[in-house]
Amino acid sequence: MKTMKLRVLLLASAFALTACGSPEAATEPAAQPGGVNITANQNRVHADKVDAIAALVPAAIRARGTLVVGTTGNGTPPLSFRADDDKTVIGVEPDVASLVADVLGLKLDLQATSWENLFLSVDNGQYDSGFSNITVTEERKDKYDFATYRKDTIAFEVRNDKNTTVREAKDIAGLTIGVGAGTNQEQILLRWDQQNKSAGLAPVKFQYYQATSDYYLALQSGRIDAYVGPNPTSAYHVAVEGKTKIVGSVSGGGTIEADIAAMTKKGNGLVNALQQALDTVIKNGRYAEVLKRWNLTSEGLPASEINPQGLPRK
Structure with missing residues (x-):
């Protein structure tokens, strides 16, 4: 964690700063190198709730009012990593998860964890979903459902x-x-x-x-x-x-197309809501704003798909 913070701070001190646009630009903190905001004050892009899609969320999650999302928060920028306060988890993965929670009318409960524990915690129901640069594979589809949102x-x-x-x-x-x-x-x-x-x-x-x-x-x-x-x-x-x-x-699959997707426990009833929420923010442009923030426009998908063909079994 200290190594990540040092690297980010060294980068921040070395280059000229430029503004990063957002709906709350007036309160945006000092921009960082390359226009990337690495502070805890992210001013994330947000989306409106869509009642018809929110109604697809399983009743227990709706009653709780939160979408519990696991992510590997100590990872490498810009996926899911610690801000310059060494605590707040930021990156493209939390941003996409936040958009989905908005559409579903839920508060995002972001849980930073290890890669191994991410799968275990989705499997046992501790987390509703995982957003952490997870590639769809045929083997993973045995235990999990997927809603795609980025090219691998x-x-x-x-x-x-x-x-x-x-x-x-x-x-x-x-x-x-x-x-x-x-x-x-x-x-x-x-x-x-x-x-x-x-x-x-x-x-x-x-x-x-x-x-x-x-x-x-x-x-x-x-x-x-x-x-x-x-x-x-x-x-x-x-x-x-x-x-x-x-x-x-x-x-990422070489000659086989590979996709990054939101992961949830197979058959728990959440994947349709995730897919439709992702499709909504793809179509209304909020998703494109998030990808642009992190210089990942080239990885955008035209639509979200449930359980597409994954990388083959080993």
């Missing part, structure tokens, strides 16, 4: 002075690439690298570090040519740091 995208990030574009396997031949071990993006790169070697092209040199900040230090120093990670992380870094750029992207 992986980005290739390089320094601004690099003349590199990545569209297919051959574009990474011979590069030194930083990637997290055991991740979807590593699996995609390994497949691409094998294709290249079979075609007689130069192999990739893979570099592994312990933290995202380590990858960015390696990228800036030239120890790696590119960093491959979740698009939201790279998009945030590009907007705030200003020294790197995204030069290509691929679905």
Whole structure:
């Protein structure tokens, strides 16, 4: 937590500040680098209640008056992370969850937790839903229902002075690439690298570090040519740091389209309300405002879908 706070504060002190528009602009705190507000005073985008959709919420949740949402609050910006007070959970995931709660006429009860506990707590009913960059998979659909709200995208990030574009396997031949071990993006790169070697092209040199900040230090120093990670992380870094750029992207499923979704316990009756609430804010523009706040417009979906085809079973 202290490391996250230090990193965010260092970024905040290093760059010029610009305004971030909102309906309450007059009370907006001093804007942060790249127009990203990292303070506890988020002035979130809000939506109006829709009675017909609110009526779809299971009676027990309506009676309670809150939507209990789990999220990994100690994660990496801009998904779900701690504000500069080191306490308040902010990011695109809390913002989307807040919009859904508004449409359902419920107060958002945001619970920060670990990735492992997130699934357990939705499964046992402690949390109504999870909003935490959760990819739809066929295996997860056995136990959970999903309502989609973002594309799952992986980005290739390089320094601004690099003349590199990545569209297919051959574009990474011979590069030194930083990637997290055991991740979807590593699996995609390994497949691409094998294709290249079979075609007689130069192999990739893979570099592994312990933290995202380590990858960015390696990228800036030239120890790696590119960093491959979740698009939201790279998009945030590009907007705030200003020294790197995204030069290509691929679905989190590689050749298979992948989606990020709100997760709820299978068969608990909540998924229809979640999907219709998401569809409402997608159509009325509030969703687009949230994505723009976090430089994630490219991950927008035209509509929310319940339980689409997920990544295949392992």
